[in-house]
Amino acid sequence: MGADPVAAVTGDRPIGVAIVDDHPVVVEGVRAWLATEPRLTVLATGDDPDEVLRTAPDADVVLLDLRLHGRMALDKLTELSAAGRRVVVYSEHTDPPTMLAALDAGAVAFLAKHEGREHCVATVLAAASDRPYVPPALAGAMVGDPRPDRPMLSDKEREALLLWFQSMSKASVARRMQISEHTVKQYVDRARIKYTRAGRPAATKSALLARAIEDGLVRPEEIGIYRSHATHDRPTP
């Protein structure tokens, strides 16, 4: 692992991906999906996160199957996220509580296994640059979040999440809300950034938040009481 695990992926170096899954056929399938994107390169695969990361200590993104050998690897997820690893959880368990728990534990994104190649590639690319990506299933979990301490979303953010979950087409959401696709994406991403305040702090959450502020997606005061953990990692503008 590098000295600065959440350092931005820079220049022309391809993005290194590690895949952790206990089903070889899934590993091969995901590898094939990622191979369609020249900016991505798979550095290591296997069913043990520690072993895979020993093989590929410089992996920029870890794709982690949440269920390894019959048990939920939430503790492993927490450990990797705390260490600054950008973990994209992908799982066939798409019940909202599991998805929200993964976000709380510090996962950069949650991808349902049925959501396909396009979302998979997009999620990994976004994760590598500490940018949020919200696939429809995760949008559904966020909009239906029943927890009393859930982040406060604006009406527009909620509407964008709901319509994105329903239609899976940002173009259709944009037409429906009479705004641009870019704005739809902003609403959805802003809602996601608000979730960096849920659960325990993690280096990955700080990185997401810092990048969102850098990109002008959110202002610190929109996130509530802003305790910057990001300042330790990078200067904020």
Add this chain to the structure above:
Amino acid sequence: MSADLSAPAPHTVTTEAPGRTSVPAAREPASTARLAAPAAVAQASDRSARIVIVAIPLAWHAAIGLPAVLAARAEFTAPAVVLGAWAVAAVAGAVAGVRLLRGKPLPPWPLAGLLLTVDVAVFAAVGEDQLFTAANWVWSTLGWFFLLALWGRRVVGVIALLSTHAAIALLAVLAHGPDPADVARYVMYVYGTFSLPVAVFVGGATIVSLARERAAVSAAGHVIAAERDAAERGRRDRRDRLALVSSTAGRVLGELAAGQADPDDPEVQRRCVLAAARLRRLIAESDDVPDPLLHELRAAADLAERSGLPIDLVTIGTPPPLPVEIRRRLADPLTGVLADARDWARLTVVSGPDEVVVSLVTPDREGPDATGPPPVEHDDGQVEHLYERDGSIRWAQTQWRR
């Protein structure tokens, strides 16, 4: 929905142990709010009878027995025995009376034994002169004490005790020399001491039994009325659903049967799919399940899937309990769009305590809608219905807000 009319009748209990009563065992339905009143009537009437049964012997014993015993105490063969026996009977009667009124009567046969012992003692101690006077208090009073001891049991017991009482008296009369006049008086006394207590005992028991029967009949009436209400409601529900189905399925089936509709016509096929979906949902509607809305939507999705349409049903959250009318208005517009769907469909339900949003998205196809979106039947602001096509998808959404 409809009540199950084959359900067993309400649980009934017998109020008294077998063999303890001369009255037919009353059937009192289990306590439900509606049945409480008749049972209370039966209880009140039983209590009144007990008060009478307790009051007569004690009042008689104190008001008539005591003065006579005190007045003649010098003339008894053994005054202490007569007075002591009076006191024993008074104490036993008072205790038995209190226990009976509290619903926990003393054991009857030991009490009867004590009373008969008192009987023998007094007849032995009273002396020949006082045998037929009011000072021989046992003769007139003890019969009432027997009622107190045996209340709630069969009348045979009372008759047996009174007969024993009469036999003891006969022995006493004969012991003093068989005088025909005494025997005649004895017969009159026996008649007097037998007839009144037995009449009161039987009369009281009959009144209580009638009250219980009345209570049971009234309770049974309530049960029948409740069952009739439930059946009527079930019939109304069935009729309403039938009316709903007739408007779609009935018409298209009728036209097909009459040859007015062509089964190859895509529009007729669509109407058939729609009618089938509606039928399926109405069947699902009457199922007793924890999440009726999801159950009904799942039924619609199942049907679409069986007709070869890949459909995703994704639910977030649990819908709050919704009346059937709201559920229909949430599901029906989507069923119509589902009947038109080709290639794939995505059905989503997002629920919170105050809001339910159901959405159906399917690919848009060339050409106009076969029938357009289903008409909005009600619009009271509780359920909103949106339908749009944007060239790539058809999007139907219904939304309920509290």
